[in-house]
Amino acid sequence: MFAGAAALLGVTAGQAQAAEVSYATHCVPPSGVGLPEIDGTTKVDITAPATAKVGDTVDIVWKFTQAASKNPDIIDLPADSVQPSGTLKAAGAQTASVDMVGPRENPAIPKGGDMVLSDMKGTLTLTAAGQVTLTPDAYVVNALGTNTTCTPSESVQPAATITVTAGEGSSSASPDPSGSASASQSQSPSASASASTSTTPSASASETGDDGQTDFTGKVVDIPYTCQSPLGEKKATSPIQINAKKDGGSYDLTVQFKKSVMDSPIDIPAGKVKPTMQVVLGGADEGTVKVEGPLNAEAIPQNSPIEIPDLKGTYKPGATGESTLSPGVLVIEAMGTTTTCTPDSTAVSLTLNTEEQASGASGGDSSSSSSTTTSGGLAETGSGDHASLKALGLIAGTAVLLGAAVFTFMPRRRTS
Template sequence: MNRNRLAWVALLATVGAALLSGVEPAAAADLSFATTCIPPAGVGLGTVHGTSIADLTSSSSSPKVGDTVTVTWTTVKAASNNPGIIDLQPNTVKPSGTITVGGAQSGSVSVSGPMTNPAIPKNSPMVISAMTGTLKLTKAGQVTLSPAAYTITVLGTDTKCTADSPKVGLTLTVAAGSGSSSGGSTASSSPSSTTSTTGSTSTTGSTSTTGGSSSSSSSSGSTGSSSTGDLASTGGDSGTFQALGLLGGSILLVGAAVFVLTPWRRLRRSR
């Protein structure tokens, strides 16, 4: 009987962990967008026209007005390679960038990443660390996030890249929050800073940093602007489905616990 109870307890723990892990960060499919990059002056390189591939995620899949979410920009592919000038050593590339906020809320988010990269040989793809920033949500409805620009800083030089036609990379469905009031809304973001070592060389595929904007409180009414361009994914799971899942899981756990703790042998003997 003790072994059976231990087995049931292990099963209940597994089910409970599965239910609790049901809340995931909001994510969208990888976004490809045409990009124009301007290398540093004086290095003999011309303007580069390429394609960037980025992935935007949010720390919350079902945010509400008043929440502050962390937005992460992961560069899957930079617009161009490391040019054939020098091999870049590990931990010498620092990215920063700007994400445009649209839909129910307007503004921008400044993001930046650490100076963390492997060795990057000449004429090989650039490797850029993930960039993060914070956004305070002030309006209910559909809030869109679009990669706008990024800068790659290497050895004291900046290569600035700008999206030719920014596309929506992530859409957050923001629920009305308590205590929100009417007013304009802009996105708040954590400022990004760039650090560099001395030297001179250039890299292509990088970012243009802009400062974040301040946030103000918003009405709890819902304004919804659909995402533009061909970008497809939305970031938020339905809170209703999560609640139903948690309710069903709770009923399952209670029923299983009653079954485990009921003294079946004693009941049989009493009969």
């Protein structure tokens, strides 16, 4: 009865064996993140039955005892944010590629800590009698939605051998002609982050005269940004609109990012994301006006949308005449890191007929005297030298792979 049940479950009576193999490994981070490729040593235990029969489907377990590198000294990696997948090579009496995959399960991994990868599992249906060797091959580490690919850089020794005997009726068995085997779980999804390029038509500035008017609506302008974060550089284009409401001699400004909704690859707690932007003055006036958004009021779950909220500030004119307002440098502070985004080029969104006010903007940065203030202050770097902005908007997630890190973000169109 036991043997029959074992056969039904694809389990053999042969005792399981485990053997460790160590091999040099070359790991490649996602392209475009400016991080070096990694050379390290992978150590793996492969567990499989010592003996089995033709026709049996055997379970194989790949256990990482050492990953090819540590977590870089950039960011703490959250729990359950890393998933490995890979390929195991069967050779000898039977040739096959066995797909292996592990669950997205890991403890929190601090900066500089050892990478901890879950056990990968797969199955192999045996089709021929003889010795079948099992050798680990390439693997992929998916962390926070991005992939690092690791391949052996030397010949790898077999880590386990299954002795396969002829089973009853094996002479009439029809082996799988492809010799392939599939994992019991699907491969981890490929996640390449891509910025959405705006298709909003180029718009000229909204020219407005006061004449008793108090509300002024700017044109939507497409602004190409280069973003610089601690983890690298990336480009993105966002449609932006600057609106104003007259309040005495000053103007309350509202800056809206029309395509800055992103999916977060990690859980972000409430109160951890803060954007700030400099509105550039031109025409009759000079200087910049700082506008700011609120901290995120609620926690943002992994894979849920994030958006840059409306940024607000106060513009006190420093000159009389037609003054223009254009999007400038955007700074985002999130999860203890700062990303600075500088426009590759800018465009006028709003033109106002202004009257000079005491202590107004002309010739200087008006943010210190007339824009809304924030507690804590943000590091405002790169405002004058095109220091790049990499992941337009809220670090939609820092992703640290096996020794590599990259910002990922997925812009979406604002729904309201």
